[in-house]
Amino acid sequence: METITLTFNPNTPIGANINAFVADLPKAVKVSKTVKPARKRRSNYQITLDTIHEAREGKNLNHYDSVDELFDKLGI
Numbered sequence: 643m644e645t646i647t648l649t650f651n652p653n654t655p656i657g658a659n660i661n662a663f664v665a666d667l668p669k670a671v672k673v674s675k676t677v678k679p680a681r682k683r684r685s686n687y688q689i690t691l692d693t694i695h696e697a698r699e700g701k702n703l704n705h706y707d708s709v710d711e712l713f714d715k716l717g718i
Contacts, residue, residue: 694718 648664650657664673684692697712 690716 648660650660652658652661667673694716697709700709
């Protein structure tokens, strides 16, 4: 028996077609499907917001002497 492994994102049009094809296979064909969750990338906007929130809480001051200096660098 042969094994074929397909890795795809079911949220894309091609992935949805593959997923539908696999779902319509006859019962004689053994299919096992594992969907790996996609890695969520953080945008630069989200990174900046997180930095601002951490600075307001007094965290993440590694490169700055004070929160005011960090806000001056960010233009806030």
